[in-house]
Amino acid sequence: MNTEAALKEAVTAIEGAVGAALVDYTSGMALGTIGGDKQFDLTVAAAGNTDVVRAKMRTMEMLGLQDEIEDILITLGSQYHLIRLLRNRSGAGLFLYLALDKVRANLAMARLQLRRIEKELEI
Template identity: 80%
Template sequence: MANTETALKECLGTIEGATAAALVDYTSGMALGTLGGGKDFNLEVAAAGNTDVVRAKLRTMEHLGLNEEIEDILITLSSQYHLIRLLRGRGGNGLFLYLVLDAGRANLAMARHQLRRIESELEI
């Protein structure tokens, strides 16, 4: 089982094109751990903003009466992919992994597969 720091390092170290990763509590909007980003990309701001995305989708699903679970949310920009993976089980309720990928270097299918594996090994 991996802790937060190890999981975030694994995201950046093993997922091709990954430039930033965070573990975020969407009940509070706080990042519990961050890695990557930089002066041109404030990962704390991105984590808080994506909390609103997750909340809006959950609220919409509730209004629609969808009895489903979100696996992940993908936002595609011209040069980046933003992948939000909601955590399940082992105390992960209310948390998501947030991954930023360089669209020119990333393989989105592989990134989703690897993020799913990292999430399964994460111990909260």
């Protein structure tokens, strides 16, 4: 599945999804976005969450942790923000970003669905 199809799948198949993006964390650039609105600019969110990913990777390196980040969860008052780093070779340096409405979302199911989408994504 290509980027556009994967992002569309994320916002239609995942209950409570309000937006999704595929992001290059080396540049902070969104390679694709879907959803969001004037109050929630996914391009800005993509760039900002790049800093989150970089900070976590630096921290792991300083701690000497020889492990991989599966996902990062940020819990807000009304939303969940889920960052899933891509593991396949063609996805190196990329992450899927998903914003969810906290009231409508099932976090465990969202994580499972995002993992499935990641496996089907072809870059």
